[in-house]
Amino acid sequence: MPSSKADLLARLAAKIGALERPGMAAGRPPLPFAVPAIDRLLPGGGLARGALHDVIAAPGGEGHDGAAAGFCAVLVARLMAEGRPALWCHGRHGLYGPGLAAFGLDPARLILARPWRAADTLWAMEEGLRCSGLAAVAGEIGAIGLTASRRLALAAEASGVTAILLRPSAGENAATAAMTRWQVGAAPSLEPLAADVGREPPPWSTWDVRLLRARGGRSGAWRLIWRHGALHDASDTLRPDKAVPRPSLGRNLRQIPGTDCDHGHRSLTAAAATCPPIKTGRAK
Amino acid sequence: MPPAGRRLLSLWLPTLATDRLGAVTRPRVSVAAAHGSLTVIAVNRPAGALGLTPGMGLADARAMLPTLDAVDADPAGEAATLAALADWCGRYTPIVALDGADGLLLDITGAGHLFGGECRLIDDMTQHLARLGYGSRAAIAHTPAAAWALVHYAGEANAIAPSGNEAVALLARLPVAALRLAPEVVLGLRDLGLHRIGALFDLPRAPLAARFGALTVQRLDALLGRHVEPVVPHHGTPTHRIRLTFPEPISRAEDIAAAARRLLEALAVRLAKEQLGVRRLDYALYRTDGQVAHARIGTVQPVREPRHLLRLLAEPLAAIDPGLGIETGIMAALETMPLAPRQLAMDHASPDGAPGAADDGDLGLLLDRLGQRLGSRNVWRQTARASHIPERAVRPVAPLEVSDRTGWPPDRARPLRLLARPESIQAMALLPDHPPVQFLWQGRAHRVLRVQGPERIAPEWWLDERPAATATRDYFILEDSAGQRFWVYREGLYPPPTGTIPRWYLHGFFA
Numbered sequence: 005m006p007s008s009k010a011d012l013l014a015r016l017a018a019k020i021g022a023l024e025r026p027g028m029a030a031g032r033p034p035l036p037f038a039v040p041a042i043d044r045l046l047p048g049g050g051l052a053r054g055a056l057h058d059v060i061a062a063p064g065g066e067g068h069d070g071a072a073a074g075f076c077a078v079l080v081a082r083l084m085a086e087g088r089p090a091l092w093c094h095g096r097h098g099l100y101g102p103g104l105a106a107f108g109l110d111p112a113r114l115i116l117a118r119p120w121r122a123a124d125t126l127w128a129m130e131e132g133l134r135c136s137g138l139a140a141v142a143g144e145i146g147a148i149g150l151t152a153s154r155r156l157a158l159a160a161e162a163s164g165v166t167a168i169l170l171r172p173s174a175g176e177n178a179a180t181a182a183m184t185r186w187q188v189g190a191a192p193s194l195e196p197l198a199a200d201v202g203r204e205p206p207p208w209s210t211w212d213v214r215l216l217r218a219r220g221g222r223s224g225a226w227r228l229i230w231r232h233g234a235l236h237d238a239s240d241t242l243r244p245d246k247a248v249p250r251p252s253l254g255r256n257l258r259q260i261p262g263t264d265c266d267h268g269h270r271s272l273t274a275a276a277a278t279c280p281p282i283k284t285g286r287a288k
Numbered sequence: 289m290p291p292a293g294r295r296l297l298s299l300w301l302p303t304l305a306t307d308r309l310g311a312v313t314r315p316r317v318s319v320a321a322a323h324g325s326l327t328v329i330a331v332n333r334p335a336g337a338l339g340l341t342p343g344m345g346l347a348d349a350r351a352m353l354p355t356l357d358a359v360d361a362d363p364a365g366e367a368a369t370l371a372a373l374a375d376w377c378g379r380y381t382p383i384v385a386l387d388g389a390d391g392l393l394l395d396i397t398g399a400g401h402l403f404g405g406e407c408r409l410i411d412d413m414t415q416h417l418a419r420l421g422y423g424s425r426a427a428i429a430h431t432p433a434a435a436w437a438l439v440h441y442a443g444e445a446n447a448i449a450p451s452g453n454e455a456v457a458l459l460a461r462l463p464v465a466a467l468r469l470a471p472e473v474v475l476g477l478r479d480l481g482l483h484r485i486g487a488l489f490d491l492p493r494a495p496l497a498a499r500f501g502a503l504t505v506q507r508l509d510a511l512l513g514r515h516v517e518p519v520v521p522h523h524g525t526p527t528h529r530i531r532l533t534f535p536e537p538i539s540r541a542e543d544i545a546a547a548a549r550r551l552l553e554a555l556a557v558r559l560a561k562e563q564l565g566v567r568r569l570d571y572a573l574y575r576t577d578g579q580v581a582h583a584r585i586g587t588v589q590p591v592r593e594p595r596h597l598l599r600l601l602a603e604p605l606a607a608i609d610p611g612l613g614i615e616t617g618i619m620a621a622l623e624t625m626p627l628a629p630r631q632l633a634m635d636h637a638s639p640d641g642a643p644g645a646a647d648d649g650d651l652g653l654l655l656d657r658l659g660q661r662l663g664s665r666n667v668w669r670q671t672a673r674a675s676h677i678p679e680r681a682v683r684p685v686a687p688l689e690v691s692d693r694t695g696w697p698p699d700r701a702r703p704l705r706l707l708a709r710p711e712s713i714q715a716m717a718l719l720p721d722h723p724p725v726q727f728l729w730q731g732r733a734h735r736v737l738r739v740q741g742p743e744r745i746a747p748e749w750w751l752d753e754r755p756a757a758t759a760t761r762d763y764f765i766l767e768d769s770a771g772q773r774f775w776v777y778r779e780g781l782y783p784p785p786t787g788t789i790p791r792w793y794l795h796g797f798f799a
Contacts (some may be wrong), residue, residue: 067734067772067797072702074799089651091658100796101670101682102702104694107799111670115687117658118666128658137651190771190799193738209799210771230799 032164035082039228039237040211047220051079051184054164058155058182062189062212063173068097071190072210073144075228076106076170078235080140081109083166088139089113091132093125095144108233126152133159133167142168153180185217210238227282292449295406295428296519297380297394298435301373301415304390305330305361308369310421315353319346320361330390332424342592363389373422374522376579378572379616380409382529383521391439393432395519402530410446420578432517433510434459437466437485439582459511460486469506473500486509491757526570526620530554537576537613541605544573544614548601551619552594565590570599573608574616583607586664589688590625596653600660655687672696676745678706678795696766700743701765703775703796710793720790723764727776729794734768741765745777765798773798 034050036043043049044187048064051057061078077099084090092099092114101111119125125145132141141160148169160167169182191210209230215223227238301307305318315335319326326346335356340349349356366389377384380403383395396409404411410426415426427438429449438447441462448456459466462485464477477500482488488496488508497505509515538544548571559565564764567590571583582606591597615622658667664686672695673683681696696702715724723739740765761777768774775796 067729067732067768067770067774068705070704070773070797070799071771073797077704077799091654097705097707097797099670100569100674100678100703100706102678102696102700103704103706103796103798104670105698106702107704114669115655116668117672118663118668124662128662131591131654131657133649135654135655190773192769192771193767209773211799 008069008101022036035079035166037235039226039235041065041226041237041239042215042224045215045224046184046218053083053164053166053185054161056153056160056167056169056181058153058169058171058180058185059187060171060187061173062187062214067190069170069172070171072188073099074087074209074230075186075188075211075213075221076142076168077104077107078230079168080114080142081107084109084113086139088137089115090140090142091115091117091128091138093117093119093128093132093141093145095141107230122146124270126156128245129156129167133165134163135163136163136165138165140168142167142170144170146172147178148180150179150181157181165236182217183219184221187214187216188212293397294395294430294513295397295400296430296435297396297410297413297426297428297756298387298432298439299377299392299394299424299426300439301370301390301417301424302393303332303336303420304369305366306332306335306359306794307422308366309359312357314355314357316338316357316359317346317349319358326358328358347462366390371522372580373578375418375572376574376578377413378580378618379531379574380413381715382526382620383519385519386522387432387436391436393519396428410423410448414446416578430455431510431513432519433468433507434513436468437462437511441466456489456512460484460489464488467504467511469500469504470506473504476500493665526622527624528555528558528564528621529618530558530620531616531618533616534614537615539610539613543546544605544608544610544617545598545602547617548605548619549594549598549657551617552597554594555619555621556594559592559621559624559627563626563628564621565592566597566621566623567625568621568623569601570618570620570622571605572618573610573614574618575611576613576615577611579611581610581614583608584622585656585660587652588659588664588667588686589652590627591652591656592627596629596656599653600656603657603660634697652688660713675748677748678702678745682706698741701740701798703773704799706775706796707794710777710795712794713794715776715778715792720784724766724776727766727774727794729774733768734770734774736765736766737769739764742778763795 023111034046034048034052036050037046046052056193057079059072059079061072068178080090080092081104090113094116098118099114099116104111104114117128119128122145125143126148129141129143132138148171153169156167156169169180178258189212191212193208193210211228213228214225215221217223226237229236229238289455306316309316312332313334315338316332317328317335317340318330320329321327328340328342328344328346328349330342331340338353340352340356345357349358368388370386370392374384374386376393377394381394381396381399383712385393387393396406399408400406400409405410406428410428414424414426425439425444425446427435427442427447427449429435429438430451434449434455437459438449442458449458464482464485464487465474466485472519477483477488485508493505506515510517532547532551534547538547553572555566566587568586569584573581573583575581583601585597585600585604587600655667667687668684669687669689670682671685673681675681711729713730715722716726723741724736726733726735728734742762743764745761745763747759759780761779763775763777766774766776774794776792778790778792780790
């Protein structure tokens with residue numbers, strides 16, 4: 005019967021999918037970014053839960069990793085949306101509750117830990133990943149080896165808790181067992197610079213986000229803005245012909261629902277036109 | 289009034305100072321400088337047998353025995369040894385107090401039968417101590433003072449005072465020095481012909497107190513149990529305590545853990561009856577060589593689940609050296625708190641049926657393990673505090689502490705990271721009260737392209753405590769040419785009232 009054949013095919017496809025992308029298994033729907041251009045490139049249409057994701061601060065920032073930390077905060081906040089708390093092992097510079105709250109993250113449900121050594125960070129993350137009562141575990145760590153990252157990935161897969169590594173730009177080339185690897189750097193605010201101090205809107209968090217590697221997905225680059233409690237794709241403002249200052253971004257923001265293949269494609273090429281070439285090498 | 293049937297054991301280690309240096313068969317004394325010469329403080333058994341006594345000069349002792357082994361007295365080391373022995377005595381009773389420099393006092397009320405009677409207990413104790421190399425003598429009586437008097441003045445053997453009037457008759461025969469009085473008081477009593485304690489029983493109290501001090505009467509009352517002397521344990525009294533003695537000494541890690549599980553299960557049953565949970569737990573392992581190893585843990589919320597406590601114990605247990613074997617294990621709850629039959633949930637709104645959300649016991653275990661390894665101060669949450677000063681607007685709370693859910697005012701832009709201590713930066717502004725156009729931080733220049741501010745934050749002078757900020761701050765959000773956003777402030781107003789130049793500080797990073 006054709007219908008049973010279709011069923012069989014669907015089942016087989018699901019099985020193969022589960023084998024190829026373990027994070028997708030066990031009924032864990034991926035977490036969509038609500039940015040179609042990104043979700044389109046990720047397997048399953050979003051960030052895999054119960055997997056390890058690697059967020060690296062963009063190199064050359066002779067300052068801080070605020071943009072990458074903000075990106076992680078958005079991911080953790082979205083993972084916490086179901087109600088479970090999360091664990092964040094931070095480094096030298098602590099996180100600030102009011103700033104976290106601005107990314108939709110409820111600090112009252114975020115457990116902060118301050119390990120003093122990298123070994124303790126890995127240990128704390130692994131312990132956290134074993135605890136199914138958590139939604140996510142984020143850890144700030146300098147460098148991580150393949151073995152250590154594989155341990156984290158396995159622990160995440162077993163419990164369904166999503167692991168996020170936040171790393172400085174150094175050591176980004178080491179292979180990890182991460183499902184996705186992102187590079188996030190600060191980008192200039194797209195707001196026009198008002199001449200008079202005190203009347204202009206706040207400089208919105210604007211990031212150059214690159215998906216360097218995604219198992220089972222494709223790489224890409226976007227310019228994202230955190231505004232009004234959501235991420236917005238502002239990649240098309242990278243296009244030279246549209247990069248002129250504009251009074252307000254609201255009109256041009258790609259809105260959350262609705263998938264537009266053409267736009268996504270254009271934004272990618274546009275990003276590629278302005279950004280240096282992206283290395284999409286898989287771990288060898 | 290004295291508790292009925294109170295039984296106390298006084299343990300005297302007369303040769304502690306020399307015994308602690310290792311068992312020797314040669315005469316050995318410990319000496320200390322007193323009155324400009326070396327004086328013998330303690331003698332070991334062989335030296336005592338030769339007639340050497342504490343208090344004699346080292347020169348006199350050497351004259352009697354030229355080959356005498358003399359070592360310097362070490363009061364701190366002796367105190368440490370005594371404390372360790374007090375710990376060791378925890379195998380007999382949880383209530384062990386230090387008594388002077390060379391004695392211990394144990395409240396063994398109700399513990400005698402565990403060892404087959406007081407006689408067996410006292411023998412077991414002195415024999416064990418002898419095997420460890422310590423000469424000791426012990427006495428049991430119904431008051432601490434009576435036990436002390438018996439152990440010091442009732443001859444060479446261990447003594448057990450019967451209860452009731454027979455004990456009084458026994459005590460009456462002891463010399464007055466057994467009342468632990470100052471030497472001059474003892475001499476004064478002797479001068480009056482009062483040699484035995486019994487002679488004091490019938491004297492009128494008021495003249496006795498007037499002549500020899502209130503302490504004398506007090507000591508007499510303590511001896512007879514008219515005045516109850518409390519026993520203050522060396523370590524706090526554990527609220528719940530379970531003991532397991534092994535038929536054979538154990539040393540394998542699995543056996544120690546298995547014993548811990550049995551003890552924890554028994555403890556959980558007792559705690560559950562009283563609806564209590566453990567906050568601090570001590571697992572004491574009594575080694576055959578007399579050392580006591582401790583594995584201690586603390587929890588963020590009361591727990592009695594054996595599996596949870598066992599996982600917390602795993603780490604300290606891994607560091608324990610079983611030596612030649614462990615003969616007794618004691619699990620003691622040092623601190624307990626009420627714990628309802630159901631474990632408390634963390635104060636978050638968990639939607640019903642969400643996978644894993646009900647599994648809060650796991651979360652408690654995770655937090656305990658994190659706190660144990662990283663330090664409980666390094667595992668925390670942030671809650672809002674009503675303050676405009678940024679560093680005061682956040683209050684750290686324990687991970688599971690119930691906190692009010694007031695947030696921060698959403699209309700103020702606040703950085704994602706706040707520096708624990710603002711860093712001084714060099715800022716260049718076109719005009720003194722303008723935001724910077726460029727600033728230097730960690731040796732790098734950042735050209736400012738966008739600015740938001742100022743947001744003026746005044747010190748909270750109305751607070752009694754030391755103000756977090758001493759000067760008004762003007763905060764600016766600066767965006768440099770790379771798009772990185774910084775939170776900086778100028779401390780002090782412009783123009784400065786005192787003539788000092790306002791300084792610029794970096795206080796945080798925006799995403």
